[in-house]
Amino acid sequence: xxxxxxxxxxxxxxxxxxxxxxxxxxxxxxxxxxxxxxxxxxxxxxxxxxxxxxxxxxxxxxxxxxxxxxxxxxxxxxxxxxxxxxxxxxxxxxxxxxxxxxxxxxxxxxxxxxxxxxxxxxxxxxxxxxxxxxxxxxxxxxxxxxxxxxxxxxx
Numbered sequence: 001x002x003x004x005x006x007x008x009x010x011x012x013x014x015x016x017x018x019x020x021x022x023x024x025x026x027x028x029x030x031x032x033x034x035x036x037x038x039x040x041x042x043x044x045x046x047x048x049x050x051x052x053x054x055x056x057x058x059x060x061x062x063x064x065x066x067x068x069x070x071x072x073x074x075x076x077x078x079x080x081x082x083x084x085x086x087x088x089x090x091x092x093x094x095x096x097x098x099x100x101x102x103x104x105x106x107x108x109x110x111x112x113x114x115x116x117x118x119x120x121x122x123x124x125x126x127x128x129x130x131x132x133x134x135x136x137x138x139x140x141x142x143x144x145x146x147x148x149x150x151x152x153x154x155x
Contacts, residue, residue, distance in 0.1 A: 012039040013117075022108040022119050025130050043132040044144070048151025049073060050100055055143055057087065069094055087139045091146050100150040109138060116141040122149035129153055 012034050013021045020026065034042070053070035060066040066083045067090035080094035088104060095102060105128065106121035116138040120131050129152045133144025 010034070012036050017112045017117075019110055019112060019117075022106070024106060024121070025108075025119055029130065040132075043130055043152075044134070044148045045151050048148075049154055050095075050098075050147055050150050052143065052147050053077060055140065057139070065090070067091070067094075071098060073098060088142055088146060091143055095146070095150055100154055102146070102150050102153055104146065104149075107142070109141065118142045118145035120145040120149050122146070122153060124153040127153060 011021055011026060013019065016036050051072035053072055054068070056068045058066045058068075060083050064083050064085055065087075066081065067087060068079070068081045069091070070077055070079050071094075078098055080097060082090035082093045084090040084093065088107070092102065092104065102122045102124045104120055105123055106119075108119040110117045110119075112134070115134050115136050118133045118138075118141040120133075120142075121128060122131065123129075129149060131145050131149035131152055133141045133146070133148055135141040135144055
């Protein structure tokens with residue numbers, strides 16, 4: 001069995017959806033036959049210091065978009081706004097202002113049936129971690145992946 005086939009055999013995303021994870025993610029992670037539950041707990045945590053409350057987008061001047069969001073940070077709800085050319089730029093700006101500084105190093109999206117899976121490699125203070133988000137809306141999938149990354153990096 002070649003290395004790629006061997007990696008797919010232990011890739012829980014491939015086992016569930018028949019699609020491979022991004023190559024760099026596959027190469028950097030030791031899967032050891034991780035279950036789907038363990039995979040989502042590790043790369044798409046539903047708990048952490050940051051929770052998404054709401055996310056809206058409206059057209060703005062100059063081809064930009066006005067984004068508004070609410071986040072739960074501990075016991076506090078914060079409202080954020082940013083007008084940018086894209087949701088990830090807006091989200092990372094909002095997170096920075098809320099004290100969750102991260103840099104996006106790699107970004108991948110795959111359509112899986114009626115959902116989009118987004119994989120993000122993010123960094124904070126020299127530590128790099130992969131995260132994943134899934135949603136029927138591609139932008140929300142990306143937002144969920146970045147928030148998962150912030151939660152992983154800021155535990």
